[in-house]
Amino acid sequence: MGGCDSKAKGASPAKTKPKPKAAKPRAKLNPADYIFSQRKDAVLIKEEGSVAGEQFNVEECRNCDIFLLDNIATSFVDECHDCRIFIGPVETSVFIRNCSNCSLVIACQQYRCRECQDCKLALFCGTEPIIESSQNMQFACFDFNYFSLRGQMTRAGLKPWNNKWWMVYDFNKNEDKPNWSLLDQAEASRLLNLEKCPSIAQEELENEGVVPVTLGSRPWPSQETCFVVFLPDSEHLIEAFMSRAVSSWTLCRTRAVQLKEDQLKTLFAWAKEPRLAKCRGEITGIQVCGNNVFKEVQDTLTNTGMVTGAKNLRVVPQKETESLSKQFFETWKDEV
Template structure:
């Protein structure tokens, strides 16, 4: 190797081998300025799908700006911003807001953290409990947003739209007798909260604020229940389940005296089905086909109403619904214990 014959004199001539090129040397060189909005005032700024593509992003020292990040990213920091409105697409890691005040945000992330913030209102999707530290007058609601690429961006960021702990806030620095955070009203006008973009480029993304189109289901969270009965609905995966789950949720939202408290999507083994919900063969077999989606519904006469809804829109799916009030209470406790054990594994 490294030799060849030269001419006809039979002598070997050395030939230089090209230096090896490593994979990181072939990567496109990125300019941090393309992933930063800094020192802006009174502007509409944004990135359309494909422009961030999983990279880290930085927002700092902005005032009176409206910012739309219509893409998935690795992590994002927001520092020293005042009176800004920000949309942040699916974030694989954490978003960290520091020294921000009078903000309105719509955010999807794995981890949400704030420090030294005041008056930040957030419509949130978060896979883990949101954390606030040395922050006051913080308000939270459930993420509501849609544009065509958002579903695939959630998958690229490793986020599950049904796993949202937006209202389970952990305050690292509580003040006795005071509340540093609260929940936004359910009838919040999202378009007033964060208007759709005005520029042609950002408007072309096709964003929608219709809660029924939102990639993340709109949930009631830890607000006061509206009724005395909660029941558990489990939808097992098949080729129709994604569409049917959305249809069930639409019907629940249309019930005047029922609310969707929370949702969860997780793996459920046949032995888990037997232990928590009995050994019905159809449930055990269906658990082998993929993730199971839980819907916790609260209101009046919820068991009867959930059965009616499933019969109307999801008869081609395998579904478990709590049988009666006693079973509903038992199912709730078993399911929460199961989810807690999953999070500690």
């Protein structure tokens, strides 16, 4: 009789575990494919898939029309003058340095400029934009669209309802002569020479925008507002509400943020639901304004398909809206 380690007659030899396949080496990148440098009076386009999440820089260009139509890791724009530039969506930061008289349309997580002047921007920014040693900078909300933008923003980790374009922080604040101002929103869609970019068809521009246009710190047409808070993992519900908000009311401001427990307790104190202070994940706030908007929002949430998601949102009471919206959108800063 054989022991436990004996082999039966005619048994097949033990199979050896196959060796794991070696990871396919990453193709070597050509640095020249990831920079536009020292160009003048040119139209420069990077199509979707040509940057594919790598860094891309622009430097020393004059009077150029530049379109970076892909998701990007990070981007630097240096010493450019009289240019019209689209950048994005950018996973991390865009840094503009020593540029003048440029028009820029940018979607990014972080925006910073230094020693720039006379530039106009239509901006999507997930954090507070920063300017330093710059003058006559003008900001409006991002207003641009093409078929691939939504997917590119997703790959870059940018959420369309988290745009702080209007919360500009100036390192060299000058109360007597401010270094930045609001750009007329109507100008935002005219900053680029789109006729010079055959990659984008007119129908793409006319589709409903991926990034909703918000008022931010502009004057609001109505003082009657409604502040709706969405609990974590409510993306589809947020998109449905945003679509309704754009068509029915005026969208004031939006933000997605992970709050501390004491902030959650303050935000939801009126709800008397202790579990809300234990939320883990991003809380999204959307504030709209308009005549009779509070009742209309409640009717929408009650009488449409959004009622099925009611457990994932809370409408802040009217008497609490002013104070809580100010804390949520202005006072509570992002964790760095």
